[in-house]
Amino acid sequence: MTQPMVSLSGLYKIFGARDKDVLQHVKGGMGKEELLAQHGHVLGLNNINVDMQAGEITVVMGLSGSGKSTLIRHLNRLIEPTAGEIIVQGEDVMQLSEDGLRHARQEKMSMVFQKFALLPHKTVLKNAGMPLSVRGEPEADCDKEAAKWLDRVGLSGFENHYPAQLSGGMQQRVGIARALSANTPIMLMDEAFSALDPLIRTDMQDLLLELQKELHKTIIFITHDLDEALKLADHLVILKDGFVVQQGEPQHILLNPNDPYIEDFVSDINRARVLRVRSIMTPLVGGKVPKDAHGEVDVNDTLESMIARSGGDTSHAYIVKDGEQTVGTLDMTELVRALVPRVASEAGARQS
Amino acid sequence: MAFYDKLFSTLGLSDWCGDSGDEAPLSLADLAARAGGEEASGPLVPIPSFDNLHESCNRVWQSRDVTNGIEEGFLAAKPALKTVLDPITQPLSWMLDGALWLFEAMPWFIMVPLLVAISWYASRSRPVTIFVAVSIMLLAVVDHYDVAMQTLSIIFVCTTISVLFGVPIGIAMSKSDRLQKSVVPLLDLLQTLPTFVYLIPLIFLFSVTESKLYGIAIILYAIVPVIRLTDLGIRLVDQDVIEAANAFGMKDRQKLMRVQLPLALPNIMAGINQTIMMSLAMVVIASLVSAPGLGVNVLRGIRNLELGVGIVAGIGIVLLAVILDRVSKAALTRVDKTQVKH
Numbered sequence: 006m007t008q009p010m011v012s013l014s015g016l017y018k019i020f021g022a023r024d025k026d027v028l029q030h031v032k033g034g035m036g037k038e039e040l041l042a043q044h045g046h047v048l049g050l051n052n053i054n055v056d057m058q059a060g061e062i063t064v065v066m067g068l069s070g071s072g073k074s075t076l077i078r079h080l081n082r083l084i085e086p087t088a089g090e091i092i093v094q095g096e097d098v099m100q101l102s103e104d105g106l107r108h109a110r111q112e113k114m115s116m117v118f119q120k121f122a123l124l125p126h127k128t129v130l131k132n133a134g135m136p137l138s139v140r141g142e143p144e145a146d147c148d149k150e151a152a153k154w155l156d157r158v159g160l161s162g163f164e165n166h167y168p169a170q171l172s173g174g175m176q177q178r179v180g181i182a183r184a185l186s187a188n189t190p191i192m193l194m195d196e197a198f199s200a201l202d203p204l205i206r207t208d209m210q211d212l213l214l215e216l217q218k219e220l221h222k223t224i225i226f227i228t229h230d231l232d233e234a235l236k237l238a239d240h241l242v243i244l245k246d247g248f249v250v251q252q253g254e255p256q257h258i259l260l261n262p263n264d265p266y267i268e269d270f271v272s273d274i275n276r277a278r279v280l281r282v283r284s285i286m287t288p289l290v291g292g293k294v295p296k297d298a299h300g301e302v303d304v305n306d307t308l309e310s311m312i313a314r315s316g317g318d319t320s321h322a323y324i325v326k327d328g329e330q331t332v333g334t335l336d337m338t339e340l341v342r343a344l345v346p347r348v349a350s351e352a353g354a355r356q357s
Numbered sequence: 358m359a360f361y362d363k364l365f366s367t368l369g370l371s372d373w374c375g376d377s378g379d380e381a382p383l384s385l386a387d388l389a390a391r392a393g394g395e396e397a398s399g400p401l402v403p404i405p406s407f408d409n410l411h412e413s414c415n416r417v418w419q420s421r422d423v424t425n426g427i428e429e430g431f432l433a434a435k436p437a438l439k440t441v442l443d444p445i446t447q448p449l450s451w452m453l454d455g456a457l458w459l460f461e462a463m464p465w466f467i468m469v470p471l472l473v474a475i476s477w478y479a480s481r482s483r484p485v486t487i488f489v490a491v492s493i494m495l496l497a498v499v500d501h502y503d504v505a506m507q508t509l510s511i512i513f514v515c516t517t518i519s520v521l522f523g524v525p526i527g528i529a530m531s532k533s534d535r536l537q538k539s540v541v542p543l544l545d546l547l548q549t550l551p552t553f554v555y556l557i558p559l560i561f562l563f564s565v566t567e568s569k570l571y572g573i574a575i576i577l578y579a580i581v582p583v584i585r586l587t588d589l590g591i592r593l594v595d596q597d598v599i600e601a602a603n604a605f606g607m608k609d610r611q612k613l614m615r616v617q618l619p620l621a622l623p624n625i626m627a628g629i630n631q632t633i634m635m636s637l638a639m640v641v642i643a644s645l646v647s648a649p650g651l652g653v654n655v656l657r658g659i660r661n662l663e664l665g666v667g668i669v670a671g672i673g674i675v676l677l678a679v680i681l682d683r684v685s686k687a688a689l690t691r692v693d694k695t696q697v698k699h
Contacts, residue, residue: 081604110606122601126619136605187605 009056010223011080016053016089018075021046024087037246049075051248060221066234067244073227077193081114082106111140115187119196121176123168129179130164136187154182174205194226210236231270235279243267256284272346277309285343286325286333298324308340360403361413374414439562446569452514453568460510469493480687492676501673508640508650515572515636519580520629527587544581552578552642571643578639582631590624591617626689633681
C-alpha cells in the first residue's frame with residue numbers, strides 16, 4: 006500500500022485551559038460527559054487514527070458535536086491538537102514553523118467552508134483568485150486562473166458580481182473555484198453543501214464528483230448527511246463523541262454496521278440507490294456462469310437500476326462483469342434481501 | 358474645642374500634632390464666627406474632612422493644600438513636560454497655521470467650487486452636493502464665509518490627525534485584549550472630562566497665542582470615537598471570513614489590509630463622522646483660548662450680550678455641522694452598499 010496522503014495517529018483534542026493535564030484521564034478511558042462533569046473540559050477528539058489516501062474522497066460523518074469540524078481543522082492546524090501526530094505528504098504538520106505552516110496552507114491544502122466565507126467587498130473573480138494573490142502572484146495570472154475555474158464550476162459571466170448578489174449555491178461554487186484555483190493536492194471541505202437546499206446540494210455533489218474524476222485530488226469532506234456521505238465517499242469515517250466508531254468502504258459499513266449508533270443511521274437510507282452490485286454479488290470462484298442468466302451487468306450498477314431492469318422479477322439472475330471480465334453472478338432474490346437492513350431483518354425474524 | 362480633639366488624644370498623638378494654637382482664620386466661616394463671638398455650630402458629628410481634622414491637629418493637611426499640591430506638582434513638572442512636549446507638538450502649530458493660511462488665502466471662487474466638488478466626490482449624491490453649495494453661499498451672504506473657513510481649516514487638520522493616530526491605535530487595541538483593557542478607561546476619561554477641564558493644564562503648558570494649544574484640546578476630545586469604532590469594527594469582522602483568510606495562509610499584514618480593514622470600514626467611517634462632529638463641538642469652546650473661527654463670534658455674543666451676532670454664528674456652526682455630517686454619512690452609506698453581508 007502506498008503512503009497515505011494524510012495520516013492522523015493518536016490525535017486528541019481537549020478544549021479547556023488544562024488540556025494537557027486531563028489528557029491522562031481521557032487516555033484512561035474517561036468519556037465526554039464524565040470529563041465535562043468532573044474536570045470542566047470538553048472532549049473534542051479522542052484517539053483518532055485515520056489514513057487518507059491520495060486521490061480519494063474521505064468523508065468524515067457524524068452528528069453535530071461529534072467533533073468532525075474540529076477534526077478537519079487539525080489538518081491545517083486552524084486548531085492545535087492536545088496530543089497526536091498529523092502527517093501530510095510524509096511531513097509532520099506539528100513540526101512546521103509559522104512560515105512552514107503558512108506555506109503548507111497556501112500550497113498543500115485549500116478549504117471550502119459551510120458558510121462560504123467569501124470576501125464580501127471583492128468581486129467573484131477576485132474572490133476566486135484570492136489564494137493565488139495571497140501567494141503574491143501577479144494580478145493578471147490570478148485573474149486568468151480564477152476565470153478558468155469559475156468557468157469550470159459554471160459561473161462564467163458572473164466574474165464582476167459581488168458575492169451578496171449571488172444565490173447560496175452560486176456562492177459555494179465560488180468557494181469551490183477559490184479552493185481549486187489554489188491548485189493544492191488536498192481539498193478540505195467543511196460541511197460544504199450543508200447550507201444549501203436539497204436540489205442544489207445534489208447538483209453540487211454531482212459537480213464535485215465530476216471534477217474529482219478529472220482532477221484526482223485528495224478530498225476530505227465533512228458532512229452530517231449519510232446520503233451525501235455514501236454518495237461521495239471512497240473511504241467513510243463515522244465519528245461519535247470525538248472517536249471513530251467505524252471506518253472503511255461505505256458499502257461495507259452499510260452492510261456490516263458494527264455499532265447500534267451506525268445501525269440507527271443506516272436504517273433510514275435508500276439502500277437500493279446506494280448499494281452497488283459488487284457489494285452483494287456472489288463472486289465467481291471457479292464456479293460456472295448460470296445458463297439461464299438474463300443478461301450482463303456492471304459491478305458498479307446500483308441496485309435501483311437492477312430493479313428497474315428486471316422489472317421487479319425476483320427470479321432473474323445476471324452475470325456481473327467488471328469491464329471485460331466476468332467476476333460474479335447476481336441473483337435477484339439476494340438483491341431483495343440486501344435491501345432490508347440487518348436490524349430490521351433480525352427484528353422480523355424474532356417476530357415470526 | 359474641636360470635635361476630633363479627643364480622638365487624637367486617645368491615640369496618643371497630641372504631641373505629634375503639636376500646639377493647635379493656630380489663630381489665623383482659616384475660612385470665611387471662621388471669620389464670621391469670630392465676628393459673631395461664638396463658635397460656628399456645625400452638625401453634631403462633623404464629617405472627618407481634612408479641614409475638620411485640621412482644627413484638632415495641626416499636622417493634618419487642609420483641603421486647600423491638596424489643590425495647592427496639585428498645582429505645585431504640575432508647575433514643578435512643567436519645565437520637563439514642556440521640553441518634551443513642545444518640540445513634539447510644534448508641527449501641530451505649523452499645520453494649523455498653514456491650513457489656516459491656505460484656507461484664507463484661497464480665493465472664494467476657487468474654494469467654493471472645490472468644496473462642492475469634494476462633497477460630490479465623497480457622497481456621489483446630488484441633494485447633498487446642492488445642499489453644501491447652498492449652505493456655503495448662505496454663510497457667504499451674511500459675511501461669515503471667512504470665519505467659517507477658519508473653523509473648517511481647524512476641523513480639517515484636527516480630524517486628519519485624529520484619524521492618522523486613532524485608526525492605528527484602534528487596530529492595536531483590537532489585536533490585544535490587554536491593551537484594550539488599559540486604553541478604554543483612558544478613553545472614557547477623555548470623553549467624560551468636561552471640555553473646559555482640558556484647557557486648564559494646556560494653558561499652563563503652552564502659551565495661549567500658540568495654535569497647538571487648541572489643536573491638542575480638540576484632538577484629545579475628538580480622537581476617542583475613531584479609536585473606539587476602529588477597535589470595535591475589527592473585532593466584529595465575521596470570524597468565518599477570518600478563518601478562511603487563515604486557511605489560505607494569509608500573513609497578518611495581508612489579513613489586516615485585505616480582510617479586516619475593508620470589512621471594518623463602515624464602522625471606521627462612522628467613527629470618523631463622530632470625530633468630525635466632536636471636533637466641531639470643541640472648536641467653539643476652543644475659541645476661549647484664541648482659536649479663530651465661528652466660535653469667536655459666539656463668544657462675542659456671550660461677552661457683549663450681542664444676541665444677533667451670537668445667533669448668526671450659532672446657525673453658521675449648525676450649517677457647517679450639517680454639511681460635514683451629511684457628506685461623511687453619504688460617504689459611509691456608499692461604502693456600506695458595496696459590501697452587503699450575505
